[in-house]
Every structure is written in structure tokens, then in C-alpha cells.
Amino acid sequence: MHLRTGRLSRALLATLAAGALVAGCGDDEEDGTGEAAKPTAFTVTATAEGKKKKALEFPASVKAGLVAMTLTNSDTVPRSAQILRVEGDQTVDDVLKVVNAESTKIPDFMQDGGGLPAVKPGASATATQNLAPGRYVIWDDEGGDEEGAPGNDEFGAKGEFTVTGEASDAELPEVAATVTATDEGTDGDDKTYDFEFKGLKAGTNQVRFENTGEQLHHALFFPIAKGKTIKDVEAAFASEEEPQGPPPVDFENGVGTAVIDGDIAQNIALELKAGKYAVVCFLSDRKGGKSHAEEGMLEELVVE
Numbered sequence: 001m002h003l004r005t006g007r008l009s010r011a012l013l014a015t016l017a018a019g020a021l022v023a024g025c026g027d028d029e030e031d032g033t034g035e036a037a038k039p040t041a042f043t044v045t046a047t048a049e050g051k052k053k054k055a056l057e058f059p060a061s062v063k064a065g066l067v068a069m070t071l072t073n074s075d076t077v078p079r080s081a082q083i084l085r086v087e088g089d090q091t092v093d094d095v096l097k098v099v100n101a102e103s104t105k106i107p108d109f110m111q112d113g114g115g116l117p118a119v120k121p122g123a124s125a126t127a128t129q130n131l132a133p134g135r136y137v138i139w140d141d142e143g144g145d146e147e148g149a150p151g152n153d154e155f156g157a158k159g160e161f162t163v164t165g166e167a168s169d170a171e172l173p174e175v176a177a178t179v180t181a182t183d184e185g186t187d188g189d190d191k192t193y194d195f196e197f198k199g200l201k202a203g204t205n206q207v208r209f210e211n212t213g214e215q216l217h218h219a220l221f222f223p224i225a226k227g228k229t230i231k232d233v234e235a236a237f238a239s240e241e242e243p244q245g246p247p248p249v250d251f252e253n254g255v256g257t258a259v260i261d262g263d264i265a266q267n268i269a270l271e272l273k274a275g276k277y278a279v280v281c282f283l284s285d286r287k288g289g290k291s292h293a294e295e296g297m298l299e300e301l302v303v304e
Helices: 092-098 232-240
Strands: 040-048 054-059 061-063 065-073 080-086 115-119 124-131 134-139 158-166 176-184 192-198 203-211 220-223 264-272 275-280 287-291 296-304
Touching: 040 061, 040 080, 061 065, 065 080, 065 115, 080 092, 080 192, 092 134, 092 158, 115 124, 192 275, 192 296
Parallel strands: 040 065, 061 158, 176 203
Antiparallel strands: 040 054, 065 124, 080 115, 080 134, 124 264, 134 158, 176 192, 203 264, 220 275, 275 296
């Protein structure tokens, strides 16, 4: 299924390297009692013993509601901490077997999503979102860039935790910028997939990434290479042929979000330099099919 990349050409994906997501939770918002609603801290540490023993250390449970999840990377390579709420009795390995499968279909027992994409070695990053009660699988989807190579989850960076208590309708703290993923008509023939941007600028952006559609989405920001255009990017992402020459985007300096489901939002921080970006979602609909990038969810963003 490849939640992170969808059906993008393997030859092109072999060059993809995720960028860093820097910490940031935004300002506190009042909870209706006149006091600021403070997210509950949930700390995850990425550790390693050599190249083939990876782990994620985290609490066994956290209270439902606003949660500020911080990933600290003590490894020498980029690490991530993706999460999914699981509705069913599937084991962690059952879930990750589906996540890492070639199929693009996403089963209904996988819900919500969230967490943190790649964090650079020695750095920390924070994402804040409202977590519903239930059982969550957490894993590191970094590594495994070469075809057939195991990812960090296969080296032990995986597990599960429980979100306890009652569901909360607490609002995320207000932030200065928004990235909204939308989809319309995804159950019919007239499909529309899109990104909407507001308030993004050069520097560190406190961002609310919100999915108002029905499908899972993420937003990956890749600087467009000098001399290339968004048309060049569209052609490269659509091609299944072996790439010729340098890619039209700078994969190594890309930044992005975790995967989230419809009606889910999270606050994160994105570090953007001035210039032109290709913003893309590589996921597919739950029932499978083309990637959202192939369906048109590939936008040009100019950052000043």
C-alpha cells in the first residue's frame, strides 16, 4: 500500500529522501473556562544500536484530546514516527504488512493517521493534534529507499500505544499558516483533488495541516530545480520510465507532513526557503487506483 508514496515510479522514488520537520505547537487556545488549553505531552525517542537494530521509545498510553507528540532523533540517520488508529484486533505486524504491501488499497480498519515525518539526526520535532480514544500503531517508515530494502520498522522501530478516556472536541491552537488537502467526487467519475495554501512564507512556518476530504492525504514540498518548471515535474511524476538526468525537484531538501485521514488536522512547523515548490500527495484512494499526484494533486507553490 505504501502510505508514504503511493504508486510513484520506483525508479524515481529511489532518489527520494525526506527532509526535516522542526518543532512548533503554536499559541495556546482557551478551552472555554478562560484558561489556555494545554496539549498533553507525548514524547517519542528514536534510538539505534548499529544499522540493524532500531527502536522507538514512548509511553504505553496518553489521555485523549490535544496531544503534543515530540520525536527526538538520537540516531545518525533520519527517523520518523507515523501513527494510525486501528479499529480491530490486528497486530502491529498485521498493520505494517498492509502498509508495506504493493497494493494501493487502504483498509477501513486504518483510521486517522498523524505523527511525524522524517526528523534529522540529533534534532527534535513536534506535531499537535486531537487524538481520539483507541489503539494506535506507531512505526518509523524511514529507510528502505532501495527496492526490497527493509525499512526501520523491520529493524524493530514499531509498537503500539493506547489513547484513553473520552473523546474531546478541543480545538487546535491558532497558527499563522494553513495547508488544506481537499478531495471532491472521489466516489464518482468527476474527481477533484487539490491543495490550498494560506500564509506560507520563507522561514519557519507554524502550520495547520488539515484534511477536509474523504481520503487520506499528506503534503510533500519539493523545491523545483533551477531551470525546471511545474510541467517538468508533472511529466516526471507521471512517467513509469527510468529517469534520464537529474530530477526536476530537489528531493534531499524536501519537507512534508505525516499522513492524515479526512476530518483530521495537526499543527506542525515547516521550514521553507524562498523559491518555487512542487507540493504533492503520493497516496491513493482507500479503494486503490491511481495516486493522487496522477489525479492532479500536484500544485506549484511560490514562497517569498
